[in-house]
Structures are given as C-alpha cells and as structure tokens.
Amino acid sequence: xxxxxxxxxxxxxxxxxxxxxxxxxxxxxxxxxxxxxxxxxxxxxxxxxxxxxxxxxxxxxxxxxxxxxxxxxxxxxxxxxxxxxxxxxxxxxxxxxxxxxxxxxxxxxxxxxxxxxxxxxxxxxxxxxxxxxxxxxxxxxxxxxxxxxxxxxxxxxxxxxxxxxxxxxxxxxxxxxxxxxxxxxxxxxxxxxxxxxxxxxxxxxxxxxxxxxxxxxx
Ligand code: AP5
Ligand code: MG
Ligand code: ZN
Numbered sequence: 001x002x003x004x005x006x007x008x009x010x011x012x013x014x015x016x017x018x019x020x021x022x023x024x025x026x027x028x029x030x031x032x033x034x035x036x037x038x039x040x041x042x043x044x045x046x047x048x049x050x051x052x053x054x055x056x057x058x059x060x061x062x063x064x065x066x067x068x069x070x071x072x073x074x075x076x077x078x079x080x081x082x083x084x085x086x087x088x089x090x091x092x093x094x095x096x097x098x099x100x101x102x103x104x105x106x107x108x109x110x111x112x113x114x115x116x117x118x119x120x121x122x123x124x125x126x127x128x129x130x131x132x133x134x135x136x137x138x139x140x141x142x143x144x145x146x147x148x149x150x151x152x153x154x155x156x157x158x159x160x161x162x163x164x165x166x167x168x169x170x171x172x173x174x175x176x177x178x179x180x181x182x183x184x185x186x187x188x189x190x191x192x193x194x195x196x197x198x199x200x201x202x203x204x205x206x207x208x209x210x211x212x213x214x215x216x217x218x
Contacts, residue, residue: 001026001080001216002100002110004087006186007117009175010124010131011201012208014140016117017084019209020216027076031068031086033138035059036164040135054165056174058182061091068092069099080112088183093190114190115212117201121176128172132161146205 001024005013014030021028035053038046045063052059068086071077087093100110119127130143134154141148141161148155166175190196199211 002112003080003082003216004111004114004190005082005084005117006114006183006190007201008119008121008124008179009172010127011117011119012205013084013117014138015146015205016115016208016212017082018139019205020082020212023213024080024216026080026082028082028084028138029068029071029077029086030084030138031064031088032084034067034071036133036135036138050165054171056166056171056178058088058178061089061095064088065092065095069096072099073103087186090185090189093186111190111193111195113215114186114193114196115215116187116196116198117208118198119201123202124176125169125172128167129169131164131167133164134159134161 003020005017007013014028014032017028017030020026032053035046035049039050039053040046045067048063049059058064064086068083072081072083083096087096097110127142127145130145132141132143132148132152134140134157136159137154137157139154139156140146141155148161150158153160166172187196187198197215199208199215201208203211
C-alpha cells in the first residue's frame with residue numbers, strides 16, 4: 001500500500017498518517033519530520049532547510065527529492081509506506097512517479113492512493129497555534145483537540161513538547177499561500193491518475209480516520 005497524503009499545512013496529514021501507519025504496519029515518512037530532525041541535530045541539510053522553513057517557503061526540490069526517493073527504497077518500505085508532505089510540487093510528483101516506474105514492475109509500480117485531507121483556510125490558523133510537536137519522535141498534539149496525557153512532554157518518548165518555529169500566525173499565512181500556489185495543483189495531478197480520494201478534514205480526527213479506512217478497504 002503506497003499512499004500520499006495531500007492537504008494544506010495543519011490539515012491533519014501527520015495525525016492521520018501516524019494512525020494509518022500504526023493500523024497497517026507501514027512506515028510513515030514525513031519530509032517535514034526529516035528536515036526538523038536534521039535541524040535539531042545541527043546537520044548541514046538542517047541548516048539549509050531551516051532558512052526556508054522559518055519563512056514558510058518550500059525547501060528547494062534539489063534538497064528534497066533525492067532524500068525522499070532514497071528513503072522509500074529502504075527495506076522497510078517493501079510492503080508500502082505513507083508519504084506525508086512529499087510530493088509538494090509537480091516536479092516532485094513527477095520525480096516520484098519516474099523513480100517508482102524505474103524500480104517497480106506490475107502491481108508494485110506506482111502509488112495506490114492520494115488522500116486529500118480537505119480543511120478550509122479559516123480553520124487552519126486556530127489549529128496551528130494550539131499544536132505542540134515532539135521534535136524527537138514526530139508525535140503531534142493539540143492543546144485543546146488532542147492534548148498529551150503527560151502534559152508538556154511527549155506521551156510516546158518523554159521529550160518536551162514545543163510550538164514549531166513555523167507555526168507563528170504570519171508564517172502560517174505564508175505557508176497557506178505557498179500551499180495554494182505550489183501544492184494544490186497536485187490534487188488535479190493525482191485526479192488525472194484516478195487515485196485521488198478526498199476526505200472532510202474538519203471532522204473529529206477519529207471520524208477522519210474512519211473515512212480513510214473505508215477508502216483503503218473499499
Ligand atoms: P511539514 O512538516 O510537512 O508541514 P505542513 O505541510 O505545513 O503540514 P503540518 O505538519 O503543519 O500539518 P499536518 O497536515 O501534518 O497537520 P497535523 O497532523 O500536525 O513541512 C514543514 C516545512 O518543511 C514546509 O513548510 C517546507 O518548508 C518544508 N518541507 C517539507 N516537505 C517539503 C517538500 N516535500 N518540499 C519542499 N519543502 C518541504 O495537525 C495540525 C494540528 O491540528 C495538530 O495540533 C493536530 O493535533 C490538530 N488536528 C489534526 N487533525 C484534527 C482534527 N480532525 N480536528 C482538530 N484538530 C486536529
Ligand atoms: Mg505534519
Ligand atoms: Zn516523542
């Protein structure tokens with residue numbers, strides 16, 4: 001099962017991807033989490049990526065495409081994976097298609113679903129200001145909608161939770177604009193491949209998940 005999660009910043013891609021990964025035992029691959037972990041560890045890639053991320057801009061394709069395409073070639077991806085935050089531009093989507101066509105054959109070739117978690121811009125800013133992130137394991141919480149049972153630390157790994165640097169309201173507005181301009185065209189792209197499925201992301205997160213499971217098991 002190869003799945004791409006689509007949706008605006010804060011739509012709940014990461015939240016749903018984690019739930020799908022746990023239910024179907026496939027890795028959750030988030031390009032944003034990979035960049036944040038590089039930033040946390042002070043790598044060269046992290047330094048470069050941070051310049052763009054803090055402004056709400058996309059990291060250039062040259063720093064992103066090979067990284068993710070290499071990741072999906074790892075052994076743990078044999079039975080599939082969930083991509084969250086990649087692809088985010090048409091050139092990234094085409095590079096992924098080309099890599100899959102090269103490596104796979106028959107049924108192993110190509111993506112199975114592109115799941116678009118649809119949330120209007122009005123709802124997004126409220127969600128982002130309440131989000132708390134674990135930069136160690138990538139878990140995501142919300143002060144109101146999904147608080148950590150351990151308060152200010154991650155339920156999974158015990159790391160202190162933080163407000164992401166790019167979750168300030170001004171930066172969120174910029175990320176939304178970039179989303180509409182550069183990422184939203186992927187909806188049409190995957191619709192053209194007949195793998196697009198849209199779910200209403202304004203529902204409770206468990207209801208969003210149930211809608212996704214119905215799609216995957218239809
Ligand atoms: P990335 O980390 O991918 O951020 P994003 O796309 O902006 O998405 P978010 O992670 O902010 O939101 P999400 O949809 O995962 O929502 P979440 O589940 O957390 O990318 C960050 C940056 O890295 C980019 O801006 C770019 O610079 C760079 N980058 C990454 N990939 C790149 C690429 N491929 N190319 C170039 N640059 C790239 O949920 C949000 C909040 O809402 C949480 O608090 C959650 O608890 C809550 N919530 C979730 N669902 C619900 C619900 N149903 N009801 C109520 N609350 C909910
Ligand atoms: Mg995310
Ligand atoms: Zn954690």
